[in-house]
Amino acid sequence: MTINTQNKRYLNYVNGEWIESSKNEWTENRNPANTEEVVGYVPKSSNEDLDKAVAAAKNSQKEWKKLSGDVRGKYLYKAADILESRIDEVAESMTREMGKTLPEAKGETARGVAILRYYAGEGLRKVGDVIPSTDKEALMFTTRAPLGVVGIITPWNFPVAIPIWKAAPALIYGNSIVLKPATEAAVTCAKVFECFELAGFPSGVVNMVTGPGNVIGKGIANHSDVNGITFTGSNTVGKQIGQTALARGAKYQLEMGGKNPVIVDADADLDQAVEATISGAFRSTGQKCTATSRVIVLENVYDRFKEKLVAKTNEIIVGDGLQEGVWMGPAVNERQLNTVLSYIQKGRKEGASLVIGGERLTAGSFEKGHFIQPTIFENVTTSMTIAQEEIFGPVITLMKVNTMEEALNIANDVEFGLSASIFTSNIQKMLTFIEDIDAGLVRINAESAGVELQAPFGGMKNSSSHSREQGQAAIEFFTSIKTVLTK
Numbered sequence: 001m002t003i004n005t006q007n008k009r010y011l012n013y014v015n016g017e018w019i020e021s022s023k024n025e026w027t028e029n030r031n032p033a034n035t036e037e038v039v040g041y042v043p044k045s046s047n048e049d050l051d052k053a054v055a056a057a058k059n060s061q062k063e064w065k066k067l068s069g070d071v072r073g074k075y076l077y078k079a080a081d082i083l084e085s086r087i088d089e090v091a092e093s094m095t096r097e098m099g100k101t102l103p104e105a106k107g108e109t110a111r112g113v114a115i116l117r118y119y120a121g122e123g124l125r126k127v128g129d130v131i132p133s134t135d136k137e138a139l140m141f142t143t144r145a146p147l148g149v150v151g152i153i154t155p156w157n158f159p160v161a162i163p164i165w166k167a168a169p170a171l172i173y174g175n176s177i178v179l180k181p182a183t184e185a186a187v188t189c190a191k192v193f194e195c196f197e198l199a200g201f202p203s204g205v206v207n208m209v210t211g212p213g214n215v216i217g218k219g220i221a222n223h224s225d226v227n228g229i230t231f232t233g234s235n236t237v238g239k240q241i242g243q244t245a246l247a248r249g250a251k252y253q254l255e256m257g258g259k260n261p262v263i264v265d266a267d268a269d270l271d272q273a274v275e276a277t278i279s280g281a282f283r284s285t286g287q288k289c290t291a292t293s294r295v296i297v298l299e300n301v302y303d304r305f306k307e308k309l310v311a312k313t314n315e316i317i318v319g320d321g322l323q324e325g326v327w328m329g330p331a332v333n334e335r336q337l338n339t340v341l342s343y344i345q346k347g348r349k350e351g352a353s354l355v356i357g358g359e360r361l362t363a364g365s366f367e368k369g370h371f372i373q374p375t376i377f378e379n380v381t382t383s384m385t386i387a388q389e390e391i392f393g394p395v396i397t398l399m400k401v402n403t404m405e406e407a408l409n410i411a412n413d414v415e416f417g418l419s420a421s422i423f424t425s426n427i428q429k430m431l432t433f434i435e436d437i438d439a440g441l442v443r444i445n446a447e448s449a450g451v452e453l454q455a456p457f458g459g460m461k462n463s464s465s466h467s468r469e470q471g472q473a474a475i476e477f478f479t480s481i482k483t484v485l486t487k
């Protein structure tokens with residue numbers, strides 16, 4: 001496979017051109033599986049660069065919104081075709097830059113293609129309703145207006161899918177965009193923008209500015225010409241963005257953390273529950289907001305479930321995600337690795353028992369990467385830090401309960417409410433779970449992670465700003481309703 005990402009400088013994409021940042025300073029992105037390998041250099045842009053991008057977006061949006069949805073959709077279809085033709089290259093860049101395995105990276109890129117096509121099709125779907133007026137001579141209906149310039153701030157854990165699932169609906173409904181990718185994954189995001197460039201979007205409609213979160217991200221939240229901000233990332237940053245946007249009257253949408261539970265009932269198919277737990281907890285090295293984090297098991301199946309879970313976890317092959325057969329890659333960077341290790345230490349200190357894993361991997365080929373063992377704790381109580389805070393790493397807490405009621409109480413006893421699963425064959429328990437669980441994504445006999453592009457995505461409690469992304473739900477954020485009465 002050719003390596004065409006190495007040692008290259010990836011510029012900002014502004015007003016239809018690749019341009020250097022005014023500061024000419026660069027961040028070196030290294031491969032988390034082998035930190036000796038430089039994947040590329042990305043700009044440390046300034047507010048001046050951001051201003052140029054926002055001005056270009058503002059200027060171009062006036063014409064863009066006047067195009068028909070059908071015409072805007074054609075640009076998205078074209079971008080999808082180009083991205084599809086470059087899946088191998090984009091996926092390889094993703095694996096090198098942030099560590100997820102190549103099959104996962106390919107799956108994510110293919111998902112990006114599908115999202116672009118889905119929203120391209122939205123250009124021909126209805127945007128409003130006819131509502132009966134009390135005046136029999138009047139026609140009353142709703143239509144939708146784009147927000148204007150949308151600022152998009154994205155994380156490193158889905159460097160293709162998340163930028164696309166925010167950009168595609170913004171664009172189809174007539175907004176222009178300024179996207180700030182996570183610095184950690186900006187090379188891969190630049191490759192998505194290369195596809196946008198080749199798709200021929202009018203100059204200024206799609207812009208990307210890479211730079212530090214506390215400069216460019218903050219700048220987007222603060223910018224008086226950015227009319228809406230959509231963000232995925234940590235709760236700390238999300239709350240700051242929400243407060244900044246609220247203070248100046250901009251619309252905002254935040255997708256943040258999770259502490260997702262899986263309940264395993266006594267009548268569950270244990271093999272299915274084990275498979276889903278492993279996949280939900282450890283794929284992408286646990287670095288998903290939807291990752292399985294707490295596994296709450298009814299006591300009469302606890303020992304059998306634990307035995308099967310440990311046996312399967314032992315089979316996981318950790319390594320460089322580009323290598324065939326590797327199932328779990330490294331943590332994205334040293335900071336993330338250290339965060340995970342510090343949670344493991346806290347778990348031990350607070351009295352949880354380590355069942356398996358818990359260590360950084362450093363021997364042999366692991367020496368140059370940020371590798372960590374998949375880790376399972378038991379004897380975990382709900383007050384422990386590892387049962388409350390988002391770890392964003394391959395760590396599971398096992399919790400034994402006597403009743404389904406206790407399981408549900410524990411499942412809900414966190415500040416988050418993103419995704420939750422139950423494994424059971426009892427229909428009544430399924431229905432109770434659907435009704436009582438605090439989660440935006442409710443999964444029955446299915447893993448907590450993995451969302452479908454055509455369905456609403458978002459959480460309850462502190463997991464989101466209570467809005468939903470993706471599917472038809474996206475129209476609610478990226479447009480404003482106009483109620484029209486004509487007579």
Ligand SMILES: NC(=O)C1=CN([C@@H]2O[C@H](COP(=O)(O)OP(=O)(O)OC[C@H]3O[C@@H](n4cnc5c(N)ncnc54)[C@H](OP(=O)(O)O)[C@@H]3O)[C@@H](O)[C@H]2O)C=CC1
Nearest residue numbers: 154155181182183212213214217218233234237256289392
């Ligand atoms: N819900 C999710 O999917 C994600 C959750 N997280 C959680 O967050 C933790 C920390 O990860 P991290 O990458 O630091 O997440 P952040 O929330 O810091 O980063 C997400 C995005 O926000 C940007 N950003 C950072 N600071 C600011 C700011 N002050 N104003 C505006 N934008 C800003 C980042 O830019 P830059 O990259 O330049 O710093 C990045 O583009 C993880 O351990 C995990 O718990 C992280 C990623 C995704």
Ligand SMILES: O=C(O)CCC(=O)C(=O)O
Nearest residue numbers: 287288289290449450451
């Ligand atoms: O589980 C998924 O597919 C999506 C997860 C996600 O959006 C995230 O981790 O930010």
